[in-house]
Amino acid sequence: MGNDKIIEVDHVSFKYDAEWIVQDVDLSIEKGQFLGLVGPNGSGKSTLIKLMLGLVKPDQGNIRLFGRELRYFDQWQEVGFVSQKANSFNSGFPATVLEVVKTGLVSRIGAFRFFNRKHKEKALEALRIVEMDDYADSSIGELSGGQQQRVFIARALVSDPALLILDEPTVGVDAKHVADFYDLLARLNREQGISLLMVTHDIGTITEHATHVACMNKSVHFHGASEEYKGFDEGNLNQLYGHSVQQLTHNHEHGVNHS
Numbered sequence: 001m002g003n004d005k006i007i008e009v010d011h012v013s014f015k016y017d018a019e020w021i022v023q024d025v026d027l028s029i030e031k032g033q034f035l036g037l038v039g040p041n042g043s044g045k046s047t048l049i050k051l052m053l054g055l056v057k058p059d060q061g062n063i064r065l066f067g068r069e070l071r072y073f074d075q076w077q078e079v080g081f082v083s084q085k086a087n088s089f090n091s092g093f094p095a096t097v098l099e100v101v102k103t104g105l106v107s108r109i110g111a112f113r114f115f116n117r118k119h120k121e122k123a124l125e126a127l128r129i130v131e132m133d134d135y136a137d138s139s140i141g142e143l144s145g146g147q148q149q150r151v152f153i154a155r156a157l158v159s160d161p162a163l164l165i166l167d168e169p170t171v172g173v174d175a176k177h178v179a180d181f182y183d184l185l186a187r188l189n190r191e192q193g194i195s196l197l198m199v200t201h202d203i204g205t206i207t208e209h210a211t212h213v214a215c216m217n218k219s220v221h222f223h224g225a226s227e228e229y230k231g232f233d234e235g236n237l238n239q240l241y242g243h244s245v246q247q248l249t250h251n252h253e254h255g256v257n258h259s
């Protein structure tokens with residue numbers, strides 16, 4: 001491919017009606033990175049993800065995925081997406097965990113082909129990666145929010161993506177399982193070599209896990225290594241955002257990093 005950039009967002013702006021939601025964003029993710037995208041409510045994070053996925057079109061600027069202009073990009077099996085509202089099945093939803101994971105193969109095999117034994121194996125393998133293979137035959141609706149979210153990650157992994165995009169995946173995961181969830185992401189990143197982009201509100205936690213962090217409030221105010229970000233004190237950060245960092249941190253301390 002000759003290009004280690006998996007996503008390149010080049011001076012992208014987007015507006016709903018007359019209001020600019022994303023303004024002149026320049027951002028890239030290189031192969032192997034785990035980028036945390038943080039920012040206050042309504043700062044345009046989900047909209048930026050939609051732009052990257054081609055679900056809405058930029059008013060200005062360009063986006064490339066795997067070195068290809070978005071409008072010519074067709075390798076969607078390389079991109080797994082887990083949305084914010086993924087874990088919202090109610091207890092009566094009539095599908096098993098395995099069935100849900102197999103729907104992730106649709107982009108690879110086409111919507112109207114039959115699933116065969118190989119596809120079942122592939123789905124079970126993805127469930128093993130997220131440590132949910134014991135639940136293959138359970139109803140999806142009976143699982144906890146955290147377990148459902150793992151199943152949605154398995155669904156995104158089943159087509160062997162090189163990039164996984166997660167939009168606030170820990171919403172609905174109870175606090176004591178959030179650490180396990182980050183361990184899973186670290187394994188995907190380090191052991192499976194999957195590049196990650198994760199939207200979150202929780203900047204304290206993400207900077208402990210992601211390799212890089214980008215802070216946005218319509219435009220990107222900081223993009224760099226997590227270690228560099230942790231070196232900022234609260235005054236720097238308020239200036240960076242033009243916004244109180246308190247609203248981003250969930251009681252996490254932002255002191256200067258002495259390590």
Ligand SMILES: Nc1ncnc2c1ncn2[C@@H]1O[C@H](COP(=O)(O)OP(=O)(O)OP(=O)(O)O)[C@@H](O)[C@H]1O
Binds near residue numbers: 039045
């Ligand atoms: N379909 C739409 N039509 C009009 N405005 C929209 C639409 N979708 C989002 N917006 C507006 O765009 C702005 C950015 O929304 P977006 O969801 O991208 O922010 P966000 O940073 O992901 O927020 P949150 O952290 O609350 O999820 C908000 O002001 C929102 O009201």
